[in-house]
Amino acid sequence: MSNQHVKILHIDSNHPLLWEQLEQAGFQNEADFTSSKTAIESKIQNYHGIVIRSRFKIDREFMDKATNLRFIARVGAGLESIDCDYAVSKNIHLIAAPEGNRNAVGEHALGMLLSLMNKLNRADKMVREGHWVREGNRGYELEGKTVGIIGYGNMGKSFAKKLRGFDVEVLCHDILPNIGDENATQVSLSELQAKADVLSLHIPWTPETDKMVRADFIRAFTKPFWFINTSRGKNVVTEDLVEALQSGKILGAGLDVLEYEKLSFENLFIDTEKPKAFEYLLNAENVLLTPHIAGWTYESHQKLAQVIADKIIALYE
Secondary structure, three states, X not given: OOHHHOEEEEOOOOOHXXXXXXXXXXXXXXXXXXXXXXXXXXXXXXXXXXXXXXXXXXOHHHHHHOOOOOEEEEOOOOOOOEOHHHHHHOOOEEEOOHHHHHHHHHHHHHHHHHHHHOOHHHHHHHHHOOOOOOHHHXXXXXXXXXXXXXXXXXXXXXXXXXXXXXXXXXXXXXXXXXXXXXXXXXXXXXXXXXXXXXEEEOXXXXXXXXXXXXXXXXXXXXXXXXXXXXXXXXXXXXXHHHHHHHHOOEEEEEEOOOOOEOOOOXXXXXXXXXXXXXXXXXXXXXXXXXXXXXXXXXXXXXXXXHHHHHHHHHHOO
């Protein structure tokens, strides 16, 4: 099949270079950013590839109707919105782009950590309110601390690389063996929990990682620690996180993702009454919240598109 006969449906907007490069390579691009999942399903048999971010779930029903689908390209890192096992069983290639936003995530995680430890947000807010409080905003230095990274793929490695400028010990834990490198020493989970002053999550959301950070997991840490989550909100039980913040076991939390996010990541579930745990996060001075933007930079917007374009074109070479 020549590229000019390959039809690609884009159901989310992305950097224009993705569309342009696919077009230059001879592919047929079509866009539908607004139709419902049902409406897309009614015509998906006409396409050989689909480009998505996270607008809706690509499930068995969708793939059964996509009789000519050869690939699903997710412009991002995680594939949890796709039934991956079923896709593989139907010989549908899965394409993701963790390389595209790993640098952005690493920088964001470091920014959150330094802001929390130095109380930048709290101090800034107090000065703006007319309070010049120095002792109450005394911070902590990263030097001499032990940073634990759970999940040592693209994102975890990026964060570890950023930490090379600091005199810290970096430990990593992952389900894959022998992936430690010059930036991090791979250890067991129990060793990481015994030594870490900082915990940063860089894991996908899977049945194994769902609600991983909960009360017993937090209690297993020997020391109080700072917590950074730029991975997925549902990897953390927010109520247990709040209890640990209240007890002082967690010294501060930088959360780019929340348990309450919809799968599309575009909205929170919260429409009316907010859960008490969420209310606590909103008012806590040692909590930093961002709206799932760690990997959402101007540079990553372009890099993600470039990685996806390259991988789709390579699939047909």
